[in-house]
Amino acid sequence: MVSRNIQGVTFNQLDQEYGTPFYVYDSNVLTANYQRLKTNLPDFVDVFYALKVNPNVSLCSLLRSEGANAEVCSLTELEIALKAGFKPQNIIFLGPSKSDEELARALEVEVFALVIESVEEFYRVNDIAANIGKVANVAIRINPSFSTRSAPLKMGGRPTHFGIEEPRLFEIFPALARAEHINIMGIHVYNGSRILAAQGIYENTEYILSLYQRISDQFNHHFSMVDVGGGMGVPYFGAEKELDMVEFSQLMRPLFSSFKQRYPHTRILMESGRYIAATAGSFVCKINSIKQCYGEEFLVTDGGTHCHLSAVGIGAVVQRNFPTENLSSEQSLITKIYNVAGVLCNPEDLLARKVELPDSKVGDLIAVHKSGAYGPSASPGLFHSQGHPKEILIHQGLSHLIRKKDRPEDIISRQILVSTLFDQK
Numbered sequence: 001m002v003s004r005n006i007q008g009v010t011f012n013q014l015d016q017e018y019g020t021p022f023y024v025y026d027s028n029v030l031t032a033n034y035q036r037l038k039t040n041l042p043d044f045v046d047v048f049y050a051l052k053v054n055p056n057v058s059l060c061s062l063l064r065s066e067g068a069n070a071e072v073c074s075l076t077e078l079e080i081a082l083k084a085g086f087k088p089q090n091i092i093f094l095g096p097s098k099s100d101e102e103l104a105r106a107l108e109v110e111v112f113a114l115v116i117e118s119v120e121e122f123y124r125v126n127d128i129a130a131n132i133g134k135v136a137n138v139a140i141r142i143n144p145s146f147s148t149r150s151a152p153l154k155m156g157g158r159p160t161h162f163g164i165e166e167p168r169l170f171e172i173f174p175a176l177a178r179a180e181h182i183n184i185m186g187i188h189v190y191n192g193s194r195i196l197a198a199q200g201i202y203e204n205t206e207y208i209l210s211l212y213q214r215i216s217d218q219f220n221h222h223f224s225m226v227d228v229g230g231g232m233g234v235p236y237f238g239a240e241k242e243l244d245m246v247e248f249s250q251l252m253r254p255l256f257s258s259f260k261q262r263y264p265h266t267r268i269l270m271e272s273g274r275y276i277a278a279t280a281g282s283f284v285c286k287i288n289s290i291k292q293c294y295g296e297e298f299l300v301t302d303g304g305t306h307c308h309l310s311a312v313g314i315g316a317v318v319q320r321n322f323p324t325e326n327l328s329s330e331q332s333l334i335t336k337i338y339n340v341a342g343v344l345c346n347p348e349d350l351l352a353r354k355v356e357l358p359d360s361k362v363g364d365l366i367a368v369h370k371s372g373a374y375g376p377s378a379s380p381g382l383f384h385s386q387g388h389p390k391e392i393l394i395h396q397g398l399s400h401l402i403r404k405k406d407r408p409e410d411i412i413s414r415q416i417l418v419s420t421l422f423d424q425k
Ligand SMILES: Cc1ncc(COP(=O)(O)O)c(C=O)c1O
Pocket: 050, 053, 071, 094, 155, 190, 192, 193, 194, 230, 231, 232, 271, 272, 273, 274, 275, 373
């Protein structure tokens, strides 16, 4: 199991200083993950960190200082990226349904590429760009006629609301290329997530690079960027194995190098979120009560799935537990099978089901590891009006609060009381 301190700061110290529940991130792991990915790719491949997995501005800023670029999917993510210090030319903006406000802001700050996901959006961008007298740098997201076999979560190669289908793009490309206020600078494909087989990422990338070549050849179009997505995964469960980075590097380097030889002026982008952030974070909560119920035992904590929905395994038929640890108990020989519950009035509010843990007591700290990706950003924080938990970064052996817990006033202040409508009797 993971050590009970991060850079020498113990979980108990964190509990005493900040109180549970909280997310805690290890800056060493975050930067090592990014650097491992980056150094196993040729220098000329730019890695774009997907803010959706964890948009905390301090984490983004740390990754930016390491050389990462930013992939954003909302106005707020764009503003976070700018606040974290990413230069607009190192930001791309995508997402299947962007508002006019988002498109206009992206054009205003001149992000490197606006990734267009539909024909309607394409012409909307053309109009917005015309209104402000600009030419928009646009990459077209393609849903290819190819799906990544080894991706547990497939975004392309099947019916989804992402991008434009490959055959359709071939039909309409000449018309799109005539738009006056759009420069079709590149293509984007994001085909799947949680891939642990280097060969799967290679095949996916090979397909996208050849698609780039087919489109540019057929339409004699000059592109200057290609975004091949990524989907590099981390193992969470039993038999899953780490992505083999030696194999990854051996496969990807020659592939990118021969593409670069042919297209020396094309910027090559890969996107990554989970691989960079997942293992850098743990979610920590505390046992408030222990209950036996009809033969099962429940550790009822002050956390829950409103803080960490991913731990429930959305989309999975059977919940498989993230690595879960009792941080307080001595390495006891006595273990038990527990359900780790949270604060919500919902029987599904179980951070772990039937997990084997040392004999536990009220007050013990429970950690759900590998939780740095898709934690708060993918959780229904407003359920029970609980709000999001604190987030803490450990950097150079010191702890820093990088997100305050939502207080009642933070949540209530967003609501509007119209009681005058009801209290007039
Ligand atoms: C377009 C796009 N880019 C990047 C990501 C991040 O994926 P991952 O966390 O697997 O790296 C996703 C995840 O859904 C995505 O849809």
